[in-house]
Amino acid sequence: MDPDRYKKLASKYEAKRPVLQNCIRAFWTGGLICVIGQAVSYFFIFFFDFTEQTVGNPTVAFMVFLSMLLTGFGIYDRLGQFAGAGSAVPVTGFGNAVISAAIEHRTEGFVLGVGGNMFKLAGSVILFGVFSAFIVALIKSLF
């Protein structure tokens, strides 16, 4: 069958995507994750010797660790299904990407399974993160 004709035919029977509902869900869930992150950073500022300048690192570490734990318990996957990009875009999505890949390949062994596939998804995030940071630093040092 002609691909265009097939697409037209298939679109008749496709369930309509609730785009607006998905956007609202992503907005609220992503916002809620950010509110939790902000609360965590204020906790570190209030009870430890972190300033607004230095609190970023422990906050990010805590949020990633938290999402890794939640992924292990199977809670973050449900949240991901509900919120979509709202749970994937914040830094917690990074922890989820690492651990879910590790769990998926656990049966293939620790070295070639978990070790080899853990950064299957998150590897690109690290690569492009480091690369863009390098470019920005280069621009900043030159100008």
Next chain:
Amino acid sequence: MKKMALAILLLAGCAPEHDGTALIETANPDAVQLDGHQDGLAEKIKKEADSTESIYDTAVVKGKKELLVAYKVRHLDRFKMKDIEKDLTKRIEKITGKDVDVVVSSDYKIFLEAVRLKEDMEADLMSEKEADKRLSEIIKLKKEMT
């Protein structure tokens, strides 16, 4: 979902009385002068900082050599933090002269520590010498980058 909303509402009632140190609240602590002089310099600087439209709360601690001005910036003015800091430093240095090491900061932690220092002094928990040492520690904290 309803249960969760109810739990949040109930827990919100457990919040402590206003201690004046929350980010959006105004604590307005009195200026503290630790250099032994009673010339009202710290108070004068506090008034100068308070007169800035973008700033809504300030804490001033004047040590023997250093002067700390911690302040909170109105939310929408946070886009021009650097300009506010530059302008405030200039105005304060005009008052103090070049003998005093002026440190201004919009960091919440620095503000919090300045308020704690003032409260501890009022409660007689530390001497002026100890307070001056702690002021230096707060300023050191401000200079930390990572």
